[in-house]
Amino acid sequence: MASNMTYYCTIIYITFILLLCKNVQGIVPAVYVFGDSLADVGNNNHLELSLLKANFPHNGVDYPGRKATGRFSNGxxxxxFLAENLGLQTSLPYLSLSSKSNNTSVYLTxxxxxxxxxxxxxxxxxxxxxxxxxQISYYxxxxxxxxxxLGTVQAQDHLSKSVFAIxxxxxxxxxxxxxxSGNKATPQQFVDSIxxxxxxxxxxxxxxxxxxxxFIGTxxxxxxxxxxEQNKTKECNAGGNYASVLYNQAVSSLLNEMSTQVTDMSYSFLDTNTVLLQYIQQPSAYGFTEVESACCGLGDLNAKVACLPISTYCSNRSNHIFWDFYHPTEATARMVVSTAFDGSAPLVYPLSIKQLAS
Known part of the structure; x- marks a missing residue:
């Protein structure tokens, strides 16, 4: 009898902890992801005519199984990391599921x-x-x-509780x-145009x-x-960074405007530009030692040639901010998303992802 009581108490305790964790983390039913190579988990693998792929070494060298999955990253x-922080499995790439469209339950996760x-x-x-x-048409x-x-009412309930990451x-x-081009638009004009x-x-x-x-900003x-690498001094391209600042400001304003027009919308915006500049300007505070060169590539700053099987790559990926000539390392991505999940203004606002999911 005592052993049975201990067993049931243990089950109740575990259930309580699981419910508590769920409440703390603000678990959502699903994450629907839109975007570019910073979030691609394998869709481009299914585009036969595209050269924009990462399904070959040395990509994935730190991914479970050391396998290149199509992620533009070492891991x-x-x-x-967004899914991980929400207690979910990574959302599967749509093009890997389209042939299984009869099993629509897979879309609910x-x-x-x-x-x-x-x-x-x-x-x-x-x-x-x-x-x-x-991407929106596929969605x-x-x-x-x-x-x-599910029916219209239940479908809307499911989607209203889910996170839409962009x-x-x-x-x-x-x-x-x-x-x-000498006559290209000013950064403000360019941002205003898109x-x-x-x-x-x-x-x-x-x-x-x-x-x-x-919304994860640029x-x-x-x-x-x-x-x-294009600069003789190897300094950051000021014009590119300024355009990113203006773009993030514009997106933030756009989201705020939308949320005032429709009261049932909420959002979390991450000023990724400022977050990354903190890493670059104070690398030791965040565990980085290399802020300029890519880990994987060839040539000056490892940025003359992309991360290809013929390229070399660094032995310690965790101390590099950049994996290849455009993309962050797994270590950087983890830290960026952690800030988005648990951070506060002025880096993430008006809600953190954790607050949004609650």
């Missing part, structure tokens, strides 16, 4: 539509990635399947910063049931090894 990326090379504009890396507009199909499976804009800013398109895209996602938005574009 996990933003999408992985979240889907990733993110694609390396994608941007706000359909012209960005056209033909080599899943554009943001196409529209998923939305229809969920409604058919990581987009870096590719436009990189293209702008790399452009040497924000209306983004506004329409976010409204489409909202109209398809999204209510909790997580990082210090000008400090990527690719843009540093």
């Amino acid at each position: 996990k990326n933003f999408a992985d 979240g889907v990733s539509f993110a694609s390396g090379g994608a941007g706000i504009l359909n012209s960005t890396n056209s033909g080599t990635c899943i554009t943001f507009d196409q 529209s199909t998923v939305y229809g399947n969920i409604v058919q499976q 990581v987009i804009g870096s590719n436009e800013l990189l293209n702008y910063a790399k452009s040497n 924000i209306p398109t983004l506004q329409g895209q976010l409204k489409r996602i909202y109209n398809l049931g999204a209510r909790r938005f997580v 990082g210090s574009i000008g400090c990527t090894p690719a843009l540093r």
Whole structure:
């Protein structure tokens, strides 16, 4: 009898702890991910004609099984750590699921539509990635399947409790910063030209049931090894960083405007540019020793040649901010998402992801 009582008490205690953890972490039913290579978990692997892939060594050298999965990283990326912090499995890439469309229950745990090379504009890396507009169209199909499976009321309830994560804009800013055209628009003019398109895209996602938005802003574009390498001094590209500041400000304003227009929408925005600059300017405080060179690549700053099987890579990835000439290491991604999850203003606002999910 005593042993049975101990058994039941143990079960009750474990259940209590699990419920407590769930409450503390603000677990959500699903995460739907949109964006570019910072969040791509394998969609581009299924694009036969695209060269924008990372499904080969040395990518994935620190991923479980040391396998290149299509992530542009030595290990996990933003999408992985977002799911991990929410107590969920990483949302599977949509193109790996489309052939299993009869089993729509898989969509209820979240889907990733993110694609390396994608941007706000359909012209960005056209033909080599899943554009943001196409990602939303794919999500529209998923939305229809969920409604058919659960009914309109339950589907809306499910989606309103889920997180919709967006990581987009870096590719436009990189293209702008790399452009040497003498008559190109000012950074403000360029940002102003793309924000209306983004506004329409976010409204489409909202109209398809999204209510909790997580937006990971663009990082210090000008400090990527690719843009540093173009400067004789190897300093950050000031124009690229300034464009990122303006873009993040514009996105923040856009989200705030949307949330005042529709009272059932909430959001969390991360000023990734400021977060990364802190790492770059005070590396030792965050455990980094290399802020300029890529870990994997060839040539000056390891930024002349991409991270390919012929490239060399550093032995200690955790002390590098950048994995290749554009993308952060797993260590950087983990820290960035941790700030987004638990941080506070002025880095993340008006809610942290943890608060948004609660």
